[in-house]
Amino acid sequence: MGLFRFKKGRCLIGLDIGSSAVKAVEFTDHGDRLAVTAYNQKPLESKEAAADIVRECIIDGNFHTRDVATSVSGRGVVVRFVNMMKMSQEELEKAVQFEADKYIPFELSDVVLASQKLEEIKDPTMSEREMKVLLVAVKKETIEEHIDILRKAGLNPQIIDVDAFALSNAFEMKELLGPKMAASDKVDALVDIGSNKTNISIVKNMALRFSREFYIAGNDFTDAVAKRLQMDLQEAEAVKANPAGREQEVEEAVRQLIEDFANEIHLSSDYYESKYEEEVDEIYLSGGGAKLYGLAQSLEQIFGKRVSLWDPFEGYDVDTSNVNTDALARNAPRLVIAAGLAARIRGG
Ligand SMILES: Nc1ncnc2c1ncn2[C@@H]1O[C@H](COP(=O)(O)OP(=O)(O)OP(=O)(O)O)[C@@H](O)[C@H]1O
């Protein structure tokens, strides 16, 4: 479910304006296949520079369209799954205007609200008369800021989504196009680790069932390395990304923070597991922070479950005349949100 949807062409850019970098991926729909036809990313030094950086990113990457699907995230966005009495979608849209303040921690006059019935989702506490409803509230200010950047950058916003939907959409595409279909009734936790925040989204049979953001992410790991190794942030960032020879020091510097990070994942997986009385089977890491030295391995030990980084381009054609395939492969986990957005070319 996108918050807004406008018109649809044959190419679409998935544009992820994160707090540390702009990531853009273009998909072209060839009917039977989807192809990656452009890709670029650029560091974002400040929010003020965003429109210029986005414009440069698109021009330098030789993108074929100016139509973009983009997403909002962070403290101005809330995604909730709640139980409500069964009613039609039309009635639901009216009802949430009255009931949303029970679930949404914002003034309702400040937000755009979207709701959707999820009749196929049941939890054991629900009565026959109830249904599961997805509620999304985004601060108007957050959307306006975002649209302003896109317009200034000369782009046509076609779809405005939230990160959690882009993440689960990318995962669904991977499962559909990838070499193996997900085992049915499999529950996966998708953990996207950015620079400022981490999104954890839990999906069952590829459909989103839970999403939450918490605020331990890449920057905090950099801070921990800087403190422990007594270096400035720039140097710490470089050592963190490439610890060559200093692996043990980096591991020690981030050990406590990985524990705290794992506790945040636990909070969400415990909530899900007790609510639905079923276990999370696997954990998939994405976002730039997913590459942190030793992270996947430590989480695997802590949770006793398989933890892996994933490539959202598995099963896609790539236009090698316009796409730097090495950079695409190297950055693949960091491009998951952008890929999930661009995949909206297929609707959904
Ligand atoms: N090799 C690496 N090892 C560890 N961390 C890395 C590596 N490469 C990038 N990062 C971290 O990834 C983070 C950036 O990731 P990403 O681009 O997903 O964030 P963002 O989308 O800009 O931020 P946010 O989602 O919080 O707004 C930075 O904190 C950076 O330090």
Ligand SMILES: [Mg+2]
């Ligand atoms: Mg991000």
